[in-house]
Amino acid sequence: MNQTLEWRNQDTVVRVLGGYREIGGNLIEIRYRDKRIYLDFGYSLKRYKELYEWPRRKPKGIDELINVGLAPPVDGLYTRWINEGRKPDLEYGKDTDVYAVFISHPHLDHMALLPQLNRNIPIYIGETGRDILNLWNQVSVREKYNKYDGLVFKTFRSFNTIELDEFRVTPVHVDHSIPGSYGFIVETPDTVIGYTGDFRLHGQDPSLTYDYIMRAREYELDLLITEATRVHDVLDIKEKDVYETLLKIFSLTNKAILLDSSYIDIDRIRSIFNAAYKAGKTLVIGWRHFYFIYNLIEREKKFKLKIEKDSFKVIINLHMRKKKVYNRFIDTIYNKGFQLIDIKNLELSDNHIYLDFPNYIQYLLNKTFPGTIAIFSNSEPYDEESYLDYRKIINWLNILMIPSYRIHSSGHANPIDIKKLVNQVQPKDLIIIHSEYPDVIKKFLGY
Ligand SMILES: [Zn+2]
Numbered sequence: 001m002n003q004t005l006e007w008r009n010q011d012t013v014v015r016v017l018g019g020y021r022e023i024g025g026n027l028i029e030i031r032y033r034d035k036r037i038y039l040d041f042g043y044s045l046k047r048y049k050e051l052y053e054w055p056r057r058k059p060k061g062i063d064e065l066i067n068v069g070l071a072p073p074v075d076g077l078y079t080r081w082i083n084e085g086r087k088p089d090l091e092y093g094k095d096t097d098v099y100a101v102f103i104s105h106p107h108l109d110h111m112a113l114l115p116q117l118n119r120n121i122p123i124y125i126g127e128t129g130r131d132i133l134n135l136w137n138q139v140s141v142r143e144k145y146n147k148y149d150g151l152v153f154k155t156f157r158s159f160n161t162i163e164l165d166e167f168r169v170t171p172v173h174v175d176h177s178i179p180g181s182y183g184f185i186v187e188t189p190d191t192v193i194g195y196t197g198d199f200r201l202h203g204q205d206p207s208l209t210y211d212y213i214m215r216a217r218e219y220e221l222d223l224l225i226t227e228a229t230r231v232h233d234v235l236d237i238k239e240k241d242v243y244e245t246l247l248k249i250f251s252l253t254n255k256a257i258l259l260d261s262s263y264i265d266i267d268r269i270r271s272i273f274n275a276a277y278k279a280g281k282t283l284v285i286g287w288r289h290f291y292f293i294y295n296l297i298e299r300e301k302k303f304k305l306k307i308e309k310d311s312f313k314v315i316i317n318l319h320m321r322k323k324k325v326y327n328r329f330i331d332t333i334y335n336k337g338f339q340l341i342d343i344k345n346l347e348l349s350d351n352h353i354y355l356d357f358p359n360y361i362q363y364l365l366n367k368t369f370p371g372t373i374a375i376f377s378n379s380e381p382y383d384e385e386s387y388l389d390y391r392k393i394i395n396w397l398n399i400l401m402i403p404s405y406r407i408h409s410s411g412h413a414n415p416i417d418i419k420k421l422v423n424q425v426q427p428k429d430l431i432i433i434h435s436e437y438p439d440v441i442k443k444f445l446g447y
Pocket residue numbers: 023024025107109110198434
């Protein structure tokens with residue numbers, strides 16, 4: 001069951017209903033008298049994986065999620081599914097006293113519960129976050145009891161305050177391992193609360209997080225809610241170091257390189273692309289990941305990321321020629337001159353880097369050459385289940401006789417940077433969430 005934490009100041013009550021004493025699954029309720037808003041809407045992915053297994057066992061609605069401890073039992077917050085989970089009941093819960101749900105960033109551990117939300121409650125999210133959700137929904141099939149139909153999204157921009165009756169919510173961008181990440185400052189008539197979401201100070205653009213710090217400091221917060229994902233085994237590696245290490249390895253070998261990274265971590269994608277271009281490598285990528293990156297870059301000119309068509313080969317699956325979105329996309333990139341490879345004919349070539357290789361590692365059986373290496377450039381597996389997934393890829397690499405490197409810089413601040421943030425903001429009180437050891441960090445920060 002979720003551990004919860006309650007904090008009060010006059011008529012304002014904060015309840016941490018998810019993400020307390022665990023990494024992710026953030027869900028925070030802020031109540032002023034009889035009105036409520038929520039910050040983030042995730043559930044514990046670790047707990048989810050302990051109970052469910054796709055495709056054999058999937059959640060069957062919100063009552064079940066509450067019963068197994070994945071969703072907090074809260075009135076007025078959830079929808080009711082009709083037609084055996086094919087549709088949410090749009091009429092259900094019209095008289096709710098919940099004003100809104102605010103999403104800090106589109107990582108699943110902060111929004112996995114959204115399909116269960118009462119359709120009469122609007123969801124506020126940054127513009128980039130909304131674009132990312134749209135792209136996801138275009139390339140994935142949403143299961144029964146897990147559909148987005150009828151959800152009402154509203155977008156916000158940094159520093160533009162949203163007023164909802166007696167709540168005033170000001171989003172301010174922060175730097176994290178996904179674009180479109182925000183912290184919030186929430187004012188009720190008697191209390192000011194800050195929530196950083198997930199953040200770091202060692203990424204490509206720490207000024208984003210410093211903007212949040214400066215603004216939060218002006219408010220003289222009664223309470224700051226912040227994360228402490230990294231408490232032990234903290235490595236001090238910056239995104240710049242990742243770029244330089246990748247470039248060094250890319251330059252040291254002519255052989256094929258297998259590389260796994262998150263495809264929504266734009267900073268990492270930039271490091272990989274730039275290192276590959278500089279080392280004169282060709283990038284090979286699965287169509288689904290390419291669809292996502294290509295469209296996101298097209299939409300968000302601010303990323304200033306270039307896709308050089310001569311540096312890309314896109315793996316397609318000719319057996320998939322059914323999906324409309326897939327057909328249209330393949331036609332588009334073919335017409336733009338990208339080279340396409342049918343997955344059945346996939347070969348490993350010198351001076352090529354194979355992105356998202358775990359998705360097609362089976363097709364590489366009996367096709368590897370001595371000298372090929374693999375690089376994991378994504379988060380360390382931090383729970384048992386993702387550790388097991390990682391072990392499976394290692395097992396495949398052992399069959400293919402390929403050694404592997406890990407080159408990564410975390411999306412989360414290290415303890416000293418958390419201290420920097422808290423010292424500057426100087427909140428009267430502090431809650432640590434998104435952490436397995438909140439008491440350790442609270443003490444470390446002097447609270
Ligand atoms: Zn998170």
